[in-house]
Amino acid sequence: MQSNNLLELAGAISSGAVRVVDLTFTLSPDFPVIVLPPEFGQAAPVRIQEISRYDGRGPAWYWNNITFGEHTGTHFDAPIHWFTGKNLPNNAVDTMPAKDMIAPACVIDCSAQTAQDPDFLLTVPLVEAWEATHGRIPERNWVLLRTDWSKKGWRDYSNLGDDGAHTPGPNPAVMKWLVEERGIIGFGNETIGTDAGQAGHFEPPYPAHHFLHGAGRYGLQCLCNLDQLPATGAIIVASPLKIQNGSGSPLRVIALVSST
């Protein structure tokens, strides 16, 4: 019976047989945001303003007003975020199917390469090599790129040079291939953005955004703790805030991982 399976899952979570791994950075004002040329509109940074803290403004309670852009902190990209996905049905965070918020993940560990090369790019041959070991990437799976980038200090994390950011990501061919040949549900990265830091110079520019959202798929970025996930078998729960016609949102991303 389905319901029994679900209860078993709840029991396994409670007993620790299924681990819950938090893949989320704390949403805070000092977390780096995407850097665009200053003449463009900018993502509002995270601001936390106290309403009261057990004081004259509210004697028994503590609460804050918060403001932030849709693309701050660990966040979700919906298809409407990119021009390629602008005309798709149900392409915003409030209209996307709720069932897309839970899906398995394939984690491709490239941390050895990214330790050597901040401009490391994931390619089709690299994914094929991963598949030779772990099997073909199933449809409607997340592909998460493990780079250990999330373990860096903020300056190295954003790694801005005078020619832009230098952070790892996918190349155009692999993005098109993952979407069209593997039917992935989305792509996740530890860096600020699903795309590499230099992806503005690719053809097409920002290929992860271009191909994912053009096909109605999703993006996750600023993920952490990917090193605690198995190469296959983890279940990702990623449910963005239900912002009206929202292009994305900060969210709590968790992974369910079997301990056995």
Added chain:
Amino acid sequence: MIEPIKPPRRKNPLLRTRLPASPPRPRSRTSHGFTRAAAEGRFMLQSCEACGSFAYPAREACPSCLSAGLAFVDAPRRGTLLAETTARVPSDVYFRERAPWRIGLVKMDCGPTIVAHLHADCAEGAPVRMSFQLDKSGQAVAFAHPEGETPNMADDKQWREMTADPKFRRVLVTNGRSVIGQEAVAALKAAGAKTVFVGVAEPWRPFAGERLLRGQDGIEIVTLDAADEKSAADLAADIGGKVDILINTTEYVRPGGLLDRRGTSIARDEIDQAYLGFINLAQAFGPAMRMRGADGINNSAAWVNILSVYALANWPAFGAYSASQAACLSLSHCLRAELRPGGVRVMNLFAGPVDTEWFQTVPPPKVAPRAIAQAIVSGLRGGLEELYVGDVAEEIRQRLAANPKALERELDR
């Protein structure tokens, strides 16, 4: 001959910090003609439009010819010290704490006789140079200086009460990412500041000039995003008790007014950075500064805002920015009133377009960031409240005073 002041020792934690007291405040409305002069560093006296004679103190009618036409005009500063006296046990708390205190009678070359606070190097019978200064109550007082330079002149005890000299003081420059901020740091260090704390928001973003700031003696880079409430509060928790001078170098310039912009996100950023940043800084650092207004040689002394002169009159090409600056100007008057009990002065420095990337397409004259930095130091040393830096700022001020409507129409181009 003045003994040079010495770098203050660390505070004795067993002693209570001396709280600020204020010299007497009451003035007649007419007397605020001197307040205006002092705020701008000018020496102005009432001059009779009928007979030309100068009057002092403030009068409603000319003491020579009874004409009511007494306008404040710039007056010659030279006089002679007729007599001096030293108050050893004054009844006023402020002066009692600072006694002995010297005052004297100065006969001005232009006529009137003025009771003035005396620089220690002023001698009876010798010529003096007069100025109006703002005292710790923010009110104008006459001050007599020796005619020429004397050794360690700026270290005079009574003079230091009238100024906010950076010497030996600890300064927070709130935004060190900007050229203005970096020039201010250099100028304040050169002026003898003990420590210059330099606020840097989003330290993960590299910025030009960063290497120069790092590793310099007496310069401490601190994380400060003034627009973030918690960031300002966190920094104040660390260094709030040792900020003697705060230089608000927040700079957020974006072109555009209303109709050619879409939406409010840029305006929001302007308000966030300039106005809310100001509030965050004031709430974080203001209370301790107000409390430490009499805390020895390095007491808290001044708060400096760098404002656009278009705070006074909107420049539509930078219309929304002008409005954010006007909001900050208004707020600065509130801050001035609230810091007054601590004797902490609020100096507003007005500048026209600065020679930075955001005014790139604006034709000269533009103000060099270094000129702003030098003006900050000279304004603090002179105890000023309003400063206009550069030709554009000075011109806007004069045109505003002459005919605000004409200025409004002419800025609309």
